[in-house]
Amino acid sequence: MNILGRIQDLFNSAADDKSVYWVFVRCDDCSEKLQTRINLYNDLSVQYDDTEDKTTYFCRKTLIGSEQCFRPIEVELTFDEQRKLIDKRIQGGQFISEEEYQSE
Numbered sequence: 001m002n003i004l005g006r007i008q009d010l011f012n013s014a015a016d017d018k019s020v021y022w023v024f025v026r027c028d029d030c031s032e033k034l035q036t037r038i039n040l041y042n043d044l045s046v047q048y049d050d051t052e053d054k055t056t057y058f059c060r061k062t063l064i065g066s067e068q069c070f071r072p073i074e075v076e077l078t079f080d081e082q083r084k085l086i087d088k089r090i091q092g093g094q095f096i097s098e099e100e101y102q103s104e
């Protein structure tokens with residue numbers, strides 16, 4: 001079985017929360033809270049680092065509020081080979097926790 005087949009198998013057997021990373025943010029301008037889901041197997045682009053022989057995954061998302069200011073919030077996430085988050089950046093908003101997102 002090739003690598004792709006094995007990854008596909010993992011994906012099929014894994015629980016949903018293992019293949020999805022949720023992002024919760026708050027808009028800097030209007031404080032609207034937004035969420036987006038990132039599918040760790042479909043939404044990431046591979047980045048090879050030739051000098052360190054390392055593979056990382058990168059994802060850029062633009063979130064746009066629907067209630068108030070419609071200002072785009074740019075989110076950039078970097079994951080390691082195991083698809084664990086190792087770096088995150090945001091413009092136009094702040095990262096918040098799921099609890100903060102759920103609370104009023």
Ligand SMILES: [Zn+2]
Nearest residue numbers: 027029030069
């Ligand atoms: Zn806003």
